[in-house]
Amino acid sequence: MRPLRAEHGGPDGGAAVAHDFSTNASPLGPPPALWAAVQAADRQAYPDPDYRALRRLLAGSGDPDLVLPTAGGAEGIRRLTLAAALDGRREAWVPQPGFGDYALAAQALGLAVKPYASPAELRPGAPALVWICEPCNPTGDSVAAWPDLAGQLVVVDRAYEPLRLHGEAPALPPGAWQLVCPNKAVGLTGVRAGYVVAPAADEVWSRAASLAPSWVLSAEGVALLTHWPSGETLRWLGEARAQLRGWAASQREMLAGMGWTQRPSCTNFWLARPPRADMAMRLRRHGLRVRDAASFGLAGWVRVSAQPPEAQAALRRALIDIQGDER
Structure with a gap:
């Protein structure tokens, strides 16, 4: 049996690209002091396996015991899904469109996957795991408010909150967990580091803590x-x-002038529909990459991210060349 695999953007096994519009990480990172610290990290010694000082720092005025380090968002998703399954939950509600790892982790453990497109569709009956991505990937959407989902294990994925360019974040649902993944905001996606914040030291918290690998x-x-x-x-x-x-404003203006349909977004990335369906493949041949959104169930759409002016100029030249090829 072939293992289930999520489809991601980024490296695709082909030649390196000159400009990558497929990534939703910030093109401006990392911050100098943070980058210097990462480069100076002591690789010759084990970190504290309990990460006590780090957890106190991340907790701020909260309880450091409720902060659980993760090896990035994907590991956190897998671990929390397993903790939910061990807690007896048999359904996982996932945003659609949304990050594929939510559903993949649930399917691997035999949980029923329940897609939802808006908060109004969140109506779990039995105890369930509910994933909220706020703001949402791949759409960049945000909502005014989330419903009270009492009795459900609610996890809010906040990976893109630091990249919110417009508006304010809605309040967290009561009793929600938080998954925080800073590496996208600081442009260091290759450093797999994140953490979850639990609302209380309950049975799910205990399972999630015990399921972490040593030196995560x-x-x-x-x-x-x-x-x-x-x-x-x-x-x-x-x-x-x-x-x-x-x-983002200048890139949207350029794409609109080239005939692209674009959806609103509060983040540095958004969904766009190019004039022709094979645009992602054609741009790849020009050394540029966009994220084909077909794997999100959005055939004909791509996800693009705001990039520097020189990258936008290269994208415009490539689009003009592609239009010329069609004549």
């Missing part, structure tokens, strides 16, 4: 997370968001 974070991951809540990183993120707003 590398020395580089500890360094990244240690600098994540610093004032310097927060100031850098504010400046990065301002820059990305300008780049």
Whole structure:
């Protein structure tokens, strides 16, 4: 039996690309001090397997015992899904369109996958695992409010919250878990580091803590997370968001002028529909990459992210060349 596999963007086994519009990570990272810390991480010694100092730092004024480090978002999704299954939950509600690993983790454990397109469709009967991605990948959508899902194991994936360019985040549902993955916001997706914050030290928390592999974070991951809540990183993120707003506006204007349909988004990435269905493949031949959204159930659409002016100029030249090929 072939293992189930999620489809992702990024490296595809082909030649390197000059400009990657498929990634939803910030093109501006990493912050200098954070990057210096990652590079200086002590690779010759084990980190503290309990990550006590790091958990106290990430907890702030909260309970450090409720902070559980993860090897990035994907490992956190797998671990929390397993904890939910061991807790007797047999359904996983996942956003559709949404990140494929939510459903994949549930399917691997035999949980029934229940897709939902809006908060109004969230109506689990039996105790279930409910995934919320806020803001949502791949759409960049955000909602005004989430319903009270009492009795459900609700996990809010906040990987893209630091890349929210417009609006405010809705309040967390009561009793929700949080999954925090800073590496996209600081442009270090190769450093697999994140953490979950549990609402209480209950049975699911106990399972999630015990299911972590030993030394789930590398020395580089500890360094990244240690600098994540610093004032310097927060100031850098504010400046990065301002820059990305300008780049997103100019890129949207350019694509609109080339006949692309684009959906609204509050993030640095959004869904767009090019004039022709094979645009992702054609752009790849020009050394550019966009994220084909067919695997999200959105045939004909692509996900693009805001990139610097030189990348936008290269995209425009490629689109003009492709239009010329059609004549």
